[in-house]
Amino acid sequence: MGQAQNPETDKSVNPVKIFLLISLQILLSFILFTMYYRREAPASTKADSQDDVTVIAKEPIIILVWSFPFGQRFPLNQCPQQFDGSGCLYTADRTLYSSAHAVVLFHRDVYTSKKQLPQTPRPSNQRWVWFNNESPSHCPNLAIMNNLINLTMSYRVDSDIFAPYGWIEKHNTTMHFTIPTKTKLAAWAISNWNPNSRRVKYYGELKNYLQIDMYGYGRRNLPRNRQSEILSTYKFYFAFENSIHVDYITEKLWDNALYSGCVPVVMGPPRENYERFIPRDSFIHVDDFASPQELASYLLSLDKDEEKYKQYFNWRSEYYVPPQDNPWTVSYCRVCKALKEAPPYRTIASIEKWFKD
Structure with a gap:
């Protein structure tokens, strides 16, 4: 009969034991690596793709009010509930021109000279909104807007942004x-x-x-x-x-x-x-x-x-x-929704031809 093996002196290799040890080492290494990566990685790499989408969606649409109509100031970013202003930031700060998605130009405040318009180069795809509440009989120098305007806003139903004096x-x-x-x-x-x-x-x-x-x-x-x-x-x-x-x-x-x-x-x-x-x-x-x-x-x-x-x-x-407690506010609040639903970018060749038609 052969002698029984002493486990303390047995030098043979157990494959199962080796496999388990290696697997454990790999698992521990992965856990340590993950903990280190999460601690050291910059914030921009921590967000998954869904978080990235959320950040982009929260970026506001900046709407620059180039001038208050007739100098009549009104509250910005206080749109009535029925005119959803969420996702938009209204500002009258002209230093934000280069980052504005849209600039609203009130005709009676800028019609006298192109010097009244923005003078610095327009950012790519920035929309200029022509706002007017006067009739064609009292709306001079419309030609100044030729090939500059992307969206119209007025009391006319066929405007890009319909802004009537009132409604029921x-x-x-x-x-x-x-x-x-x-x-x-x-x-x-x-x-x-x-x-x-x-x-x-x-x-x-x-x-x-x-x-x-x-x-x-x-x-x-x-x-x-x-x-x-x-x-x-x-x-x-x-x-x-x-x-x-x-x-x-x-x-x-x-x-x-x-x-x-x-x-x-x-x-x-x-x-x-x-x-x-x-x-x-x-x-x-x-x-x-x-x-x-x-x-x-x-x-x-x-x-x-x-x-x-x-x-x-x-x-x-x-x-x-x-x-109509604050008609200017209501008119400008319509711009936000229009920009969210704006058609493909285009420039209007002649405001005069359309408005005086």
Whole structure:
């Protein structure tokens, strides 16, 4: 019989034991290497691909407000909830021009000379936004913008960024609108008095048949903080635009008449144009009457017929006019969404050809 082997003196090799030892050493080396790499690696290498995507997504779209319209400053980065400003950073700091994704140029502030425009070379793919709220009749030197503008923003529906003077919104439920107490017949506020304009000539005839209280232009004072309070006491308000152009429907309708609770008597683009924005039974159009005298007769008949007059408020059970406390803020807040959804980069050859068409 052979002798039993002494484990302490046995010199033979056990393959299983060797394999386990090597595997353990490899595992320990990997753990130590990983711990060291995580501790020493720079921050940029620690993030996985998903983290990299997150960082890029959080980079803000910088929108440079080249000038405050007419010098009227307004809060930046305070967009109302319905105008989502997330992901955008508005600034008036011109030193950020080179990193801005878009520059908003208000036409009335820059039209006099190209020296009013940015003078340093434009960064690649930076969009210039042309913002204008005047009609073509009061918008000089449009040619200065030739081959410079990438996006348009105005009251016109066919602008890249539609920025109207006002709008109506639908109630969540049917509402009952209380017509303000009416103690006076008709009012008109005007600051730009041009005796050769259609509206002034029309008023010159209309006043012969109708009592009209005039505000502005050296007449009655209409303080901004009491505007709605004062105008709401009138049954009718004359929302006469200073010029007639497509979609040019200003605060004369939205703020002075509708928001104040008056029935607007409008002079502007055709009735069909108004009906794109407000119900057909919410206003009276001067073009529906053969003469100022005929219009006056109709208004006087409504003054005597309370039930017929009230029909001009029926639409308010479904819609309302939101307040325009800060219209500049609302207009500029539209730029953020437009840039997120902007079409491929392109430059407009002639703003004048489009706007005066």
